[in-house]
Amino acid sequence: GSRFQVVQQGPPIEVFQLNRMFLDDPHQNKINLSIGAYRDDIGKPWVLPVVRKMEKQMAADETLLHEYLPVLGLEQFTAASTSMLLGEDSPAIAAGRAFGVQTLSGTGSLRVGAELLNKHLKYTTFYYSAPTWENHHLVFVNSGFTSPRTYRYWNAKTRSIDFDGLIEDLRSAPENSVILLHACAHNPTGIDPSQEQWEKIADVMEERKLFPFFDSAYQGFASGDLDRDAWAVRYFVKRGFELICAQSYAKNFGLYNERVGNLACVISDASLVPAMKSQLTWIIRGMYSNPPAHGARVVANVLANKQLFDEWREHIKAMATRVIQMREALRAELIKLGTPGSWDHIVKQIGLFSYTGLTQRQSEHLVEEYHIYLLKSGRINMCGLNPANVQYMARAMHDAVL
Numbered sequence: 001g002s003r004f005q006v007v008q009q010g011p012p013i014e015v016f017q018l019n020r021m022f023l024d025d026p027h028q029n030k031i032n033l034s035i036g037a038y039r040d041d042i043g044k045p046w047v048l049p050v051v052r053k054m055e056k057q058m059a060a061d062e063t064l065l066h067e068y069l070p071v072l073g074l075e076q077f078t079a080a081s082t083s084m085l086l087g088e089d090s091p092a093i094a095a096g097r098a099f100g101v102q103t104l105s106g107t108g109s110l111r112v113g114a115e116l117l118n119k120h121l122k123y124t125t126f127y128y129s130a131p132t133w134e135n136h137h138l139v140f141v142n143s144g145f146t147s148p149r150t151y152r153y154w155n156a157k158t159r160s161i162d163f164d165g166l167i168e169d170l171r172s173a174p175e176n177s178v179i180l181l182h183a184c185a186h187n188p189t190g191i192d193p194s195q196e197q198w199e200k201i202a203d204v205m206e207e208r209k210l211f212p213f214f215d216s217a218y219q220g221f222a223s224g225d226l227d228r229d230a231w232a233v234r235y236f237v238k239r240g241f242e243l244i245c246a247q248s249y250a251k252n253f254g255l256y257n258e259r260v261g262n263l264a265c266v267i268s269d270a271s272l273v274p275a276m277k278s279q280l281t282w283i284i285r286g287m288y289s290n291p292p293a294h295g296a297r298v299v300a301n302v303l304a305n306k307q308l309f310d311e312w313r314e315h316i317k318a319m320a321t322r323v324i325q326m327r328e329a330l331r332a333e334l335i336k337l338g339t340p341g342s343w344d345h346i347v348k349q350i351g352l353f354s355y356t357g358l359t360q361r362q363s364e365h366l367v368e369e370y371h372i373y374l375l376k377s378g379r380i381n382m383c384g385l386n387p388a389n390v391q392y393m394a395r396a397m398h399d400a401v402l
């Protein structure tokens with residue numbers, strides 16, 4: 001017998017399984033609303049033109065080598081990324097108490113950041129929103145956190161934020177709990193706290209001495225504006241919090257498989273930066289040694305050049321606008337059909353996703369009867385919809401809720 005017979009089949013990853021089922025499905029009206037990737041208005045993946053341009057330039061540049069990057073990555077990238085998050089005029093950057101380290105996209109950033117907090121600050125309790133991106137739990141537990149907890153976030157009845165529940169849960173969190181906060185475009189609900197609500201969250205976190213760990217996977221995707229989408233993080237920094245933030249360039253640059261991320265750290269004492277960087281070096285050294293260069297070079301070059309940067313901002317705006325148009329189109333179709341219930345939440349939600357409010361049974365009905373692939377939580381990727389399929393989607397939803 002094999003010594004590996006102790007290895008048991010694990011459960012599938014829902015989102016990848018649905019994606020696979022979609023690809024294998026020959027039905028001509030099938031729709032993929034599962035995986036969180038942008039699709040254009042004819043349902044195709046979109047390589048941003050500014051990325052394509054940069055890649056062509058890089059391919060022709062024979063001075064570019066495949067030497068190892070430093071363990072903490074490309075300095076030009078991490079500096080540009082940290083500044084995109086905190087703002088060019090950030091006093092924390094000017095004071096030398098903010099810095100970034102390159103990571104394997106947003107997931108890698110969460111993983112490295114969580115290990116730093118667990119190993120060096122000895123933090124063991126973390127809170128994530130109910131619901132949240134389904135990988136948060138696993139990443140933190142694998143980083144050494146032993147007490148996973150949730151704070152209330154989604155009110156299924158009102159299809160909006162359960163703000164009183166959220167505040168109550170934060171109030172009862174033990175000191176030094178790590179609070180995972182979505183910087184913008186909350187996944188999966190598409191609902192962010194208002195600025196006033198963020199202020200109250202900050203009040204409680206300050207009072208209870210909780211640690212903010214922001215997850216910024218969609219900067220630019222919520223409002224189409226990079227600065228507006230960074231408001232919450234910048235506000236916490238302005239309030240004097242120390243914090244870390246996982247930045248991903250998967251969605252806003254369309255660089256999903258290049259694994260481009262930055263772990264931005266803001267601390268109160270600049271003299272501790274060398275020690276922080278040294279320990280982050282050892283964490284990464286023991287995990288994957290050093291990061292890949294290609295995607296980070298693309299992002300760094302675009303962020304460094306005013307003209308390319310403006311071009312990229314136009315791309316983001318175009319993506320965000322298309323998502324908003326699909327929200328309006330879907331709601332309009334449902335109203336036209338007289339589908340029971342209120343569908344205002346679809347247009348109130350922001351970012352890539354909509355938490356439709358469809359039940360598990362209704363969601364499965366869409367998969368089984370209509371070849372429309374969505375998570376059983378009822379979360380849909382809005383840009384899987386386009387002018388050619390939004391009517392089909394509305395009719396399927398209508399049938400499912402009847």
Ligand code: PLP
Nearest residue numbers: 036105106107133187217248250
């Ligand atoms: N955080 C959130 C909330 C996400 O939705 C995602 C991707 O779906 C990520 C982090 C990480 O993505 P990646 O590792 O591809 O950057």
